[in-house]
Amino acid sequence: MGAEVADMHDIRRIVSEIQELKERRNAVILAHNYQLPEVQDVADFVGDSLELAKKALNVDADVIVFAGVSFMAETTAVLNPDKVVLHPDPTAGCPLADFLTAEVVRKAREEHPNTPLVLYINSRTEVKALADYVVTSSSAAKLISKLGVDKVLFGPDKNLADYVAEVTAKEVIPVPKHGHCPVHEYLIDDVHLELARSEHPKAKILVHPEVRPEVRRRADFVGSTSQMLKAVGTLPGSEFILGTEEGLAYRAKVLYPNKKVYPLNPKAICVDMKKISLLKIRDSLIRLKPKVVIDPKVASKVREVLEESLKIVR
Numbered sequence: 594m595g596a597e598v599a600d601m602h603d604i605r606r607i608v609s610e611i612q613e614l615k616e617r618r619n620a621v622i623l624a625h626n627y628q629l630p631e632v633q634d635v636a637d638f639v640g641d642s643l644e645l646a647k648k649a650l651n652v653d654a655d656v657i658v659f660a661g662v663s664f665m666a667e668t669t670a671v672l673n674p675d676k677v678v679l680h681p682d683p684t685a686g687c688p689l690a691d692f693l694t695a696e697v698v699r700k701a702r703e704e705h706p707n708t709p710l711v712l713y714i715n716s717r718t719e720v721k722a723l724a725d726y727v728v729t730s731s732s733a734a735k736l737i738s739k740l741g742v743d744k745v746l747f748g749p750d751k752n753l754a755d756y757v758a759e760v761t762a763k764e765v766i767p768v769p770k771h772g773h774c775p776v777h778e779y780l781i782d783d784v785h786l787e788l789a790r791s792e793h794p795k796a797k798i799l800v801h802p803e804v805r806p807e808v809r810r811r812a813d814f815v816g817s818t819s820q821m822l823k824a825v826g827t828l829p830g831s832e833f834i835l836g837t838e839e840g841l842a843y844r845a846k847v848l849y850p851n852k853k854v855y856p857l858n859p860k861a862i863c864v865d866m867k868k869i870s871l872l873k874i875r876d877s878l879i880r881l882k883p884k885v886v887i888d889p890k891v892a893s894k895v896r897e898v899l900e901e902s903l904k905i906v907r
Contacts, residue, residue, distance in 0.1 A: 607871045608635055614878035620656035622874065623648060625665060626818040627840035627866040632660050635871060639844060641818040642668075642714045643729040646899070649673055658877060659885075660869045662687045667718040670885040671892045672899065678885040681873035685865040689803075690716050692772035693749035698723050701746050701768040708766070710746045711737060713753060715774075718887060722894040730802050731817035732906040734760040739905055748772060756802040756809060777803035780861035781836045786811060789834045789857045796855065799824055800836030812836060818844075825849050838863045 608631075614620070615637075623645050624636035633639050638648050642665060649657065649669040656677045659666035664687055666680035693716050702710065712724040713733065721727055728736050734757045737745055744764040747754040749772035758765035781804045790798065799821045800812040809815050814824050818841050825833050825845050832853040835841050839856035840863075846854050877883065887895075 604631060604871065607875055611635055611871065611875050611878065614875065618656045618878055618881070619654050620658055620878060621652055621654040622658045622660060623652075623669065624660035624869075625662075625866065626822070626844050627838040627863055628660050628869060629840070629867055630843045631871055632869055632874065633840075633844060633847070635874065636660060641729065641731065643731050643817070644819055645669070646672065646714070646729070647903070650903075652676075656878070656881070658874055660874065661685070662690075662863075662865050664690050664715060664717060666885050667887060668714060668721075668895075668899070670887050671718065671895045674889075674892060674896075677881060679877045679881065680883055680885050681870075681877040682868045683883050685868040687715055687865060689713075689749055689772060689774040690720075692769055693717065693720050695720060695723060697748070697769050701748075701766070705744070705746055705766060708744055708746050709740060709742055710748075710768075711740075712748055713750050716749055718895055719891055721898065722891045724898055726902045726905070727895075727899050728902060728906070729817065731820055732902075733757050733802075735906050736902060737761050737763060737765070750774060750803055752777065752805055752809070753802045755806050756815065759806075774803045776838055776861050776863050777801055778805065780858050781805075781808060783808060783811075785858040785861075786836070789855065793832055793834055793853075793855055795830070796832035796834045796853070797828060797830050798834045798836060798857070800857070804836055808836065821845075822848060825852055825854060837861070838866065840866065 622636040624639045649672045658679045659669050662685045670678040709725045711726045714729045738761045746768050747765045748768035751767040754765045754767040797813040799814040834855050834857050836857040842854050842856040
């Protein structure tokens, strides 16, 4: 008990220090829905990739601390070239993004000439610069449905590509064919779904489109993290199972304290997301490091693609 009290005292102290540093630096903290509970609690804004991208465009601050993985912090830096963007742990990467390289894109372009390349925001910054459009899980189907073509290249998530193809009735070619998020691919499967359903038979099952098609088709709802959160608040019923990284369940419980919300698999943890801690956030505000630095030419190109893509889905 003594250790627990000491830990809570330390957390309160660090949170207080962060609040003071935010005022001194004129800083804001943006946090993804998969972040640790204490990181979500200290953030000025919590959301999914699209929400955070839009927030980054209009944030009124000199310094932005991004609590998320590297491609998200880089996207924020791209959209805010006049601000200091801090990423508390630059080793917090994304295995999904690593599937897609410039060489993979080049080969796909050669095999499918004159085919639009739509990239998931979960991709490296230098690869986004090669895209025709950039989307999130919540905007992918909407944007692609508005393109006047029957076929698109889409990377790097094969499961999201399959979902978009199903929703839009267009040919969506995954680039590469095997790209996936390890958490959604291996930790949200039929076995976990059946176990969760048996433990909570009255609960509705909501899943992320990055899960395997066979899991997606057995769910009651498919959507991005923000869409799942909205569904918890609007769908009938009081119990919900969320088939995505377990951090979203905490966010849902905060937003809807009267609802019962469970992670489909409590062990579906993105270790990269969880690398960001209160201590790292505090230290980044003290040192104004690590800063996210993007090549200006690359940033300009990515910003152009992102802003055009956001206009289409608004």
